[in-house]
Amino acid sequence: MALLLHLTGIDESGWARGFKEALPGYRVLTRAEQYDPAEIEYVFAWRPAPNAFEGMSNLKAILSLGAGVDALMAHPALPDVPVVRFVDDELTHCMSDYVISQATMHQRLFTRYAADQKAKRWRQYYPPASHEITVGIMGLGVLGTDAALKLKAIGFSVTGWSRTAKQIEGVKLFAGNDELDDFLAATDILVCLLPLTEETRGILNMKTFKKLRRDGLTGGPVLINAARGGHQKETDIVAALKDGILAAASLDVFEVEPLPVTSPLWELDNCFITPHIAAISNERSGVNYFSRMILEHRDGKPLRNVVDRDRGY
Ligand code: NDP
Numbered sequence: 001m002a003l004l005l006h007l008t009g010i011d012e013s014g015w016a017r018g019f020k021e022a023l024p025g026y027r028v029l030t031r032a033e034q035y036d037p038a039e040i041e042y043v044f045a046w047r048p049a050p051n052a053f054e055g056m057s058n059l060k061a062i063l064s065l066g067a068g069v070d071a072l073m074a075h076p077a078l079p080d081v082p083v084v085r086f087v088d089d090e091l092t093h094c095m096s097d098y099v100i101s102q103a104t105m106h107q108r109l110f111t112r113y114a115a116d117q118k119a120k121r122w123r124q125y126y127p128p129a130s131h132e133i134t135v136g137i138m139g140l141g142v143l144g145t146d147a148a149l150k151l152k153a154i155g156f157s158v159t160g161w162s163r164t165a166k167q168i169e170g171v172k173l174f175a176g177n178d179e180l181d182d183f184l185a186a187t188d189i190l191v192c193l194l195p196l197t198e199e200t201r202g203i204l205n206m207k208t209f210k211k212l213r214r215d216g217l218t219g220g221p222v223l224i225n226a227a228r229g230g231h232q233k234e235t236d237i238v239a240a241l242k243d244g245i246l247a248a249a250s251l252d253v254f255e256v257e258p259l260p261v262t263s264p265l266w267e268l269d270n271c272f273i274t275p276h277i278a279a280i281s282n283e284r285s286g287v288n289y290f291s292r293m294i295l296e297h298r299d300g301k302p303l304r305n306v307v308d309r310d311r312g313y
């Protein structure tokens with residue numbers, strides 16, 4: 001029986017080496033090797049091809065390289081086996097680093113200073129202190145909760161919005177569609193850390209931006225999206241950044257990746273673009289996490305962090 005790596009667009013060699021070392025005596029395969037699909041028990045996957053799981057009559061679980069499983073959930077022939085997502089301290093730490101860096105940059109109005117530097121213009125701004133600025137986090141799962149606690153610890157006022165009600169000390173929380181408008185009305189810096197599902201697709205649109213608080217941050221509210229490009233309507237973001245509905249945005253993810261050179265987002269001084277690197281799955285901790293999961297599961301222990309197929313995350 002075997003583990004098959006099926007990572008689209010990612011160099012599999014380091015992962016394969018790592019899994020072979022961590023699982024001595026167990027077959028670890030890449031698609032370049034000869035194998036019988038019936039011997040595959042686990043597939044380690046990222047954006048698997050439509051025929052990825054064909055003939056895998058003994059498949060026990062699909063292991064997702066990413067924390068986000070939207071591409072797997074949309075797979076046209078996803079077998080009826082558990083899907084385990086990547087939940088990892090290192091990844092969480094990196095995502096919070098990204099969110100904090102962008103929130104702080106916007107609170108201190110660095111978009112304006114960058115534009116002034118280009119124009120060789122000496123202008124002083126007096127932004128409100130971080131405790132006067134509210135960072136509203138959409139999605140209070142593994143990543144959103146860590147970011148919320150850390151932003152709070154460095155002085156921001158923090159709120160959060162999730163599907164079901166939660167409690168996090170010192171963070172005002174909103175839940176469900178009924179409370180979305182109240183959440184937005186109190187938010188200066190909107191951070192998206194939602195999973196991409198049919199409910200959350202396109203949620204970052206003009207209607208949403210117009211509901212954000214306007215009198216907190218100098219120049220208007222800001223968007224930070226480090227979740228999925230499918231959450232955002234890029235034509236709305238461009239329009240909002242041009243006419244001041246949004247003062248600035250930090251985008252790590254896009255409707256189409258890589259972001260096409262024709263996208264008007266590239267041209268906007270108040271849009272900070274990163275190429276889907278907010279939190280890359282780490283090879284060492286990924287191999288550790290999934291090889292331990294395989295060994296435990298083969299010993300009869302339950303899988304952890306299994307995706308709820310009905311919720312889609
Ligand atoms: P989790 O599954 O732990 O958390 C998801 C959160 O979103 C939960 O709080 C959930 O609510 C909330 N949520 C889901 N649906 C809705 C809805 N319809 N309305 C309101 N809230 C909703 O996910 P993670 O924190 O681990 O990851 C979040 C996303 O980050 C991933 O799905 C992935 O797309 C993205 N990501 C991006 C990376 C990058 O490099 N850019 C790296 C890693 C992840 P509830 O708690 O009530 O269930």
Ligand code: OXD
Nearest residue numbers: 066067068279280281
């Ligand atoms: C993920 C990602 O989902 O890197 O982990 O986007």
